[in-house]
Amino acid sequence: MSTLLTYISVNNGKIKRSSLEVLSRCNELAQQHNLISAAIIIDKNASEIAEKLKAYGPSVIYIIENPVFNNHLNTPLLKALSLAIEKIKPKIVAFASTESTKDILGALAANRGAASLADVSEFELSGTGVKAKRPVMASKIISSVEANDSLVLLTVRSGSYDVSTQQADSNIEEIPFSFNDDELKITLKEIISASGDKIDLSEAETVIAAGRGVKDEEGRKLVEELASVLKAGIGASRALTEAGVYDPSLQIGQTGKVVSPQLYIGIGISGAIQHVSGMANSKVIVAINKDPDAPIFDIADYGIVGDLYKVLPPFIEELKKVKSEK
Amino acid sequence: MDEKFDCIIVGAGVAGLAAAMILARNNLKFLLIEKGDFPGSKNVSGGVLWGSDLAKLVPNYWDEDAGWDRFINHRRLTFMDNQSAFSVDFKSSHFNETPYTGVVVLRSKFDRWLAGKVQEAIDASEYAMDSFIAPNILVEEILMENGNAVGIRTGEDRFYSDSVIIAEGVNNLLTRQVGLQDTYVPADHILTGIKEIIRFDERVLEDRFQLNGRSGMSNEFVGFSTDGVEGGGFLYTNKNTISLGLVLGLKDLREKEKAPYDILNTFKQHPVISDMIRGGEVVEYSAHVVSSGDKRIIPKRLCKGGLLVCGEAANLLMNSGKAIQGMDYAMRSGILAAEAIVNAKKTSDFGEASMQRYQAALEDSYIMKDINNFQDAVHLLHDPVMTQKVPNLLCDFGRNFFSIKNEPTRKARQMLGESVKKYSSYWELMKVGVKGAKAL
Amino acid sequence: MKFYVCIKQVPDVNAPLHIKDGELIQDADRNILNAYDASAIEAALVLREKHGGEIEVVLIGTDKAKETIRKALAMGADSGIFIQADTDVQFDSFSYAKILSTFFADKEYNFILCGKQSQDTDAGLTGSMLAGLLDLPYVTNAVGLEMTGNSLIVKRQGDAGQELIELPSPGLVTCSNDMNDPRIPNLKGIMQSKRKPVETIPVNDLPTDSTAIKTKILGYEVKPAREAGKKFDGEPDEIARQVARLLDEAENVV
Numbered sequence A: 001m002s003t004l005l006t007y008i009s010v011n012n013g014k015i016k017r018s019s020l021e022v023l024s025r026c027n028e029l030a031q032q033h034n035l036i037s038a039a040i041i042i043d044k045n046a047s048e049i050a051e052k053l054k055a056y057g058p059s060v061i062y063i064i065e066n067p068v069f070n071n072h073l074n075t076p077l078l079k080a081l082s083l084a085i086e087k088i089k090p091k092i093v094a095f096a097s098t099e100s101t102k103d104i105l106g107a108l109a110a111n112r113g114a115a116s117l118a119d120v121s122e123f124e125l126s127g128t129g130v131k132a133k134r135p136v137m138a139s140k141i142i143s144s145v146e147a148n149d150s151l152v153l154l155t156v157r158s159g160s161y162d163v164s165t166q167q168a169d170s171n172i173e174e175i176p177f178s179f180n181d182d183e184l185k186i187t188l189k190e191i192i193s194a195s196g197d198k199i200d201l202s203e204a205e206t207v208i209a210a211g212r213g214v215k216d217e218e219g220r221k222l223v224e225e226l227a228s229v230l231k232a233g234i235g236a237s238r239a240l241t242e243a244g245v246y247d248p249s250l251q252i253g254q255t256g257k258v259v260s261p262q263l264y265i266g267i268g269i270s271g272a273i274q275h276v277s278g279m280a281n282s283k284v285i286v287a288i289n290k291d292p293d294a295p296i297f298d299i300a301d302y303g304i305v306g307d308l309y310k311v312l313p314p315f316i317e318e319l320k321k322v323k324s325e326k
Numbered sequence B: 001m002d003e004k005f006d007c008i009i010v011g012a013g014v015a016g017l018a019a020a021m022i023l024a025r026n027n028l029k030f031l032l033i034e035k036g037d038f039p040g041s042k043n044v045s046g047g048v049l050w051g052s053d054l055a056k057l058v059p060n061y062w063d064e065d066a067g068w069d070r071f072i073n074h075r076r077l078t079f080m081d082n083q084s085a086f087s088v089d090f091k092s093s094h095f096n097e098t099p100y101t102g103v104v105v106l107r108s109k110f111d112r113w114l115a116g117k118v119q120e121a122i123d124a125s126e127y128a129m130d131s132f133i134a135p136n137i138l139v140e141e142i143l144m145e146n147g148n149a150v151g152i153r154t155g156e157d158r159f160y161s162d163s164v165i166i167a168e169g170v171n172n173l174l175t176r177q178v179g180l181q182d183t184y185v186p187a188d189h190i191l192t193g194i195k196e197i198i199r200f201d202e203r204v205l206e207d208r209f210q211l212n213g214r215s216g217m218s219n220e221f222v223g224f225s226t227d228g229v230e231g232g233g234f235l236y237t238n239k240n241t242i243s244l245g246l247v248l249g250l251k252d253l254r255e256k257e258k259a260p261y262d263i264l265n266t267f268k269q270h271p272v273i274s275d276m277i278r279g280g281e282v283v284e285y286s287a288h289v290v291s292s293g294d295k296r297i298i299p300k301r302l303c304k305g306g307l308l309v310c311g312e313a314a315n316l317l318m319n320s321g322k323a324i325q326g327m328d329y330a331m332r333s334g335i336l337a338a339e340a341i342v343n344a345k346k347t348s349d350f351g352e353a354s355m356q357r358y359q360a361a362l363e364d365s366y367i368m369k370d371i372n373n374f375q376d377a378v379h380l381l382h383d384p385v386m387t388q389k390v391p392n393l394l395c396d397f398g399r400n401f402f403s404i405k406n407e408p409t410r411k412a413r414q415m416l417g418e419s420v421k422k423y424s425s426y427w428e429l430m431k432v433g434v435k436g437a438k439a440l
Numbered sequence C: 001m002k003f004y005v006c007i008k009q010v011p012d013v014n015a016p017l018h019i020k021d022g023e024l025i026q027d028a029d030r031n032i033l034n035a036y037d038a039s040a041i042e043a044a045l046v047l048r049e050k051h052g053g054e055i056e057v058v059l060i061g062t063d064k065a066k067e068t069i070r071k072a073l074a075m076g077a078d079s080g081i082f083i084q085a086d087t088d089v090q091f092d093s094f095s096y097a098k099i100l101s102t103f104f105a106d107k108e109y110n111f112i113l114c115g116k117q118s119q120d121t122d123a124g125l126t127g128s129m130l131a132g133l134l135d136l137p138y139v140t141n142a143v144g145l146e147m148t149g150n151s152l153i154v155k156r157q158g159d160a161g162q163e164l165i166e167l168p169s170p171g172l173v174t175c176s177n178d179m180n181d182p183r184i185p186n187l188k189g190i191m192q193s194k195r196k197p198v199e200t201i202p203v204n205d206l207p208t209d210s211t212a213i214k215t216k217i218l219g220y221e222v223k224p225a226r227e228a229g230k231k232f233d234g235e236p237d238e239i240a241r242q243v244a245r246l247l248d249e250a251e252n253v254v
C-alpha cells in the first residue's frame, strides 16, 4: 500500500493549523483509496510534537530530529526530505504552503525528478497522479491541473480544508539523520525581525488589514485598538509594508500571505487585485474606505463608506459593548 | 546615436501612429513618444473608425484576425423618451465589401496592434536601428529656437530633430505651450465621453444584434439617453463585447449638476437598452474628454517652423449626430502631416512656409470641408429642441401609430399633429427642420 | 561579477479576460515583463552600479516575448539570450527550469537571479528547481541584496521574520518585488537597447527530454464571484454602530 505523506510545519514548537488541514485531507483520501496516511515532522523537538499529532489521525508519524532544524535552512531540510522520500517511497508529499515549504518545493522536485504543484486550493488523486485546482491570474480564475508521476509534491493554500481530529494509534518512527555544518551551502547570519509570538496571520480567526488610508500614528492606534478588542491579527497592504510602517511579514496578498479568516476588516485599502488575491476567501469581509468606488466594495459583505478616523472610534466602542454583553 | 532625428512625434494615438507609418515607409529617422505604458493604454473611444484610410496604412488588414473587431454594415439612429425608442435603421450587404467603410476598434488593442505594424515598417526601413517607438515617456516641452521647433524635452533629457509633430490628443498642453491653441478653452466647447465595455458570450452577441461573421452594428441615440443634458449616446458591437457610452456637454453637466456616471446608469435602465445589455458583464469603464467639433476651438494655425499639430490635439473632430468622427480625422491629418515632413526632408526645408503645405492639404481634404459644411449640424445637435422635444414627439407618435386598439384608428397625420402639439409646435419644428435640412 | 537574470513575459493580470470552453482568453494581447523579474533586474543593476560587472538576461518564449528582452536591455542590462520556443508547446515550471539548466550547464557566472514567482501562475518553482538541477546554493524570496567579497548577503522574508543569509558564488536568488522599485526605462535607455546584443537560440538546440513537462493544465474556470454585499453610506457614527451590531447578530463573527 502506498503512502500519502504530509509534512507537518512547526512554528516555535507549535503545529501550524494549515498543515493539519492538509493532513486531514490526506487522511480522507487515504480512507477513500485505501492508502496509508503518514506524517513527517522535521524539527529539533520532533518527538515531542509527534505526541501531539496523534490526535489528528495519521497511521504513521515519521520524525527526523536534529538541532540543525532550529531555524529554517533549505540545505538540511532538502537532505532530510530526500532521505525520507527514499525510505518511505510515498505517492505524494503534501505541504501547507508557507515561505519555508515554498522555499524547498522546486529544488526537492528537481532533486527527485518529481512533479510538483504549488499553492493548490483543492486536490484529489487521479488514477496515476494528482488532480488539483490552483487560483491563477492573481486569483481571478481557477486552473485545473494534473500531474502524473510516481511522486507528486504539492503545497496547499491555508484555509483550503477543515481540520478534523481523529485519535489514532499512530506508530512513531524515527528516521536516522546526521548533518555536518560543512554540508551547509548557505549560512544564516541573523534573524532580523522575529514576528515571534504575535498572532500568526494565516491562522488567525479575525484579521484587521491596514492600508494607505491609515496615515499616521493615530490611525495605527485605532487599528491596534480594534485588533485588541477582536483579538485579531494585524496585517497590511503592500502600500504600508513597503513604506516600512508594518513588518513585511504582515503583507497580505499575492506577494505576501494568504489569509482566510472568519472575519477580515480592510481599513483604508483600495482592494487592488494583488491584495484581494490574498484575502478573498475570508468568510465575512468588511471594508472601511472613504471612496465609494473603491474596488474593495465589490467584494465586501459590509462596506462602510466613510473616513476611517471618524468610523473607527464608534465602531470600536460598539464592538466593546457587544463583547461585554456576552 | 546622439545625432538629430528628422522628426519627433509626440503621442502614439491614431494620429501619431499614422504619421509614424508614413515616415517609416519613406525612410525617415524618427522618434515616436508615448506617455502611456504602451500605445493605446490611455486611449478611450467608442470605437468606429470611419472611412478607408486604414487600408492605406495597413493594406489588407482585414485578412488579419487582429487589431480591429468588426466592420459596420448595420447602422441605427434612435430617438428615445423615457420608455420608448423610435429608430431609423439601415442595413446593407453593400457594406460587406473591402475596403470597409467603417470598422469598430477597441483602442487599447488597436493602437497596440498598429504600433506593431509601425515597428515592422521601421524594421524594414533604412533606419531600423535609429528610429524608435518609446513608451512610458512624457514629453514636457517642445524646444523652440527662433520660432522653430528643434526638439523636445523629457525630464532632464533633450532630443533634437528637424521637425516635431504634435499628436497629443485632446488635452493639448503642448499645443498651448507653443502658442497655437488659446490657453483657455471655454467649457461649452468641450464634451466628456464615458464608456463601458460589456461582455457577452459571442453567440449571444451575434444573435442579439444579428451579426454574421465579422459584421457589426453602430447605434447612436438622441433624447432621453442623456437625461436632459446636451449630447448623445452610442452603442457599438465589438467581437465579444459592446461599447456603450455617452458624450455629454461639460458646461451643461455642470449647470444641471449631474454626474456622467449616474446618467449612464439611467440610460442603461431604459427598457430598450436594458434588453440589449441583459446578461452582459461590465469589464471596463472609462471616461475621457472629447472635442465638441465646434470650429471655434480649432486653432487657426496648425503649424510653425518645424512644427505640425494633428488629430484631436488640433480639435479635429466632428459629432454630427449620425456619427462621431475623431479617429478618421486623426488618421488622415497624421498622414497629411507626415507627408509634409517627407516633402520638407526632400528639400531640406522645414521652415514655416514648407510646413504650410500641411495646412493647405488639410483645408483641401474632406476633414476641413466637412467641418466647414456641417457646423450647423454640430450646433443643431446641441439645440434642446433636437435633443429633447424631437425624441419625445417621435416616441409619442410611435406609441400611437403602432398601438392597435379595438376602436377606430385615426389617421397617422392626425396622430402626428397631436404629438407635435404636445411637445412642441409646428413653428418650432419648422425652424429646426429648416436648420436641419440646411445643416445636413 | 557576472549576473544572469532569468526573465519571463507574462500576460497582464489587469487586462480583462474571460473563459470560453475551458480556455483562457485575454481580451487584449497585453503582455508585460513579470514584475518580480523587473525587481531582479533592478537588483542586479544596483549591484553592478556599486561593484561593477555584467548583466545578461535570459528569456524562454515565443517571438512576441522578444520585446520583453528589449525592455530589460532598456532598463540597463548588457545583453540578452532569447531561447526561442514554439507557440504550441505548453511548458511548465519544470520544463522551463530544465531548458534553463541545459543553457547554464557550460556557462560561467557568479549569480543567477530569478523572480520569486510568475505573476500569472504564482507557481514560484522555476528558480529553486533550476538551483536544484544545477546543484547551486540558493535563497528564495529575497527582499534585499548586498555584496561582500564574492558573496551575496541576502535578506530573505521567511516565516519567522527576515533572515540574513550569506550566499556564496556561484549561487541563485529568487527576488520578491518588495525588494525595490524597478526603474522605468528612459529614452536614452530605449535607444541604447536596440544596439545591445541579443543572441537567439532555438529551444531545440538545447536538448531536453520530453518527460520534462510534468504538469498539464486541464482547463480554466471562473472563480465564483463574491457578491458585493451592502454598502453603508451616511453618518459615520450611525453606520459604524450598525455594522458592528450586524457582525454580531447576523454573522456571529465577533
Ligand SMILES: Cc1cc2nc3c(=O)[nH]c(=O)nc-3n(C[C@H](O)[C@H](O)[C@H](O)COP(=O)(O)OP(=O)(O)OC[C@H]3O[C@@H](n4cnc5c(N)ncnc54)[C@H](O)[C@@H]3O)c2cc1C
Pocket (backbone or CB within 6 Å): A210, A211, A212, A213, A214, A236, A237, A238, A239, A240, A251, A252, A253, A254, A255, A256, A257, A267, A268, A269, A270, A271, A272, A273, A274, A275, A278, A288, A289, A290, A291, A294, A306, A307, A308, A309, C035, C036, C119, C177
Ligand atoms: C506583482 C505585484 C504583487 C503585489 N502584491 C501585493 C500584495 O501581496 N499585497 C498588497 O497589498 N499589494 C500588492 N501589490 C500592490 C497592489 O497592486 C496595490 O498597489 C496595493 O495593494 C495598494 O495598497 P492600498 O490599498 O493600501 O493603497 P491604495 O491603493 O493607495 O488605497 C488606499 C485607499 O485608502 C482610502 N483612504 C484614504 N484615506 C482614507 C481615510 N481617511 N478613510 C478611509 N479610507 C481612506 C482611499 O480611498 C484608497 O482607496 C502588488 C503589486 C504587484 C504589481
Ligand SMILES: Cc1cc2nc3c(=O)[nH]c(=O)nc-3n(C[C@H](O)[C@H](O)[C@H](O)COP(=O)(O)OP(=O)(O)OC[C@H]3O[C@@H](n4cnc5c(N)ncnc54)[C@H](O)[C@@H]3O)c2cc1C
Pocket (backbone or CB within 6 Å): B010, B011, B012, B013, B014, B015, B016, B033, B034, B035, B036, B039, B040, B042, B043, B044, B045, B046, B047, B048, B049, B050, B137, B138, B139, B140, B167, B168, B169, B170, B174, B192, B193, B194, B195, B245, B246, B287, B288, B289, B290, B310, B311, B312, B313, B316, B317, B324, B325, B326, B327, B328, B329, B330
Ligand atoms: C467616449 C468616446 C467615444 C468616441 N467615439 C469615437 C468614434 O466612435 N469614432 C471616432 O472616430 N472617434 C471617436 N472618439 C474620438 C476619438 O477617440 C479621438 O478623436 C481620437 O482618439 C483622436 O486621436 P489622436 O491620435 O489625435 O489622439 P489620442 O488618441 O488621444 O492620442 C494621443 C496620444 O498622445 C499621448 N500623449 C499626450 N500627451 C503626451 C505627452 N506630453 N507626451 C507623450 N505622449 C503624450 C496620449 O497618451 C495618447 O496616447 C470618441 C472619443 C470618446 C472620448
Ligand SMILES: Nc1ncnc2c1ncn2[C@@H]1O[C@H](COP(=O)(O)O)[C@@H](O)[C@H]1O
Pocket (backbone or CB within 6 Å): C005, C006, C007, C008, C009, C034, C036, C037, C058, C059, C060, C061, C093, C096, C113, C114, C115, C116, C117, C118, C121, C122, C123, C124, C125, C126, C127
Ligand atoms: N520562460 C522563462 N524564461 C526565463 N525565465 C523564466 C521563464 N519562466 C520562468 N522563469 C523564471 O522563473 C520565475 C518564475 O517561476 P515560476 O513561478 O515557477 O513560473 C520567473 O520570475 C523567472 O525568473
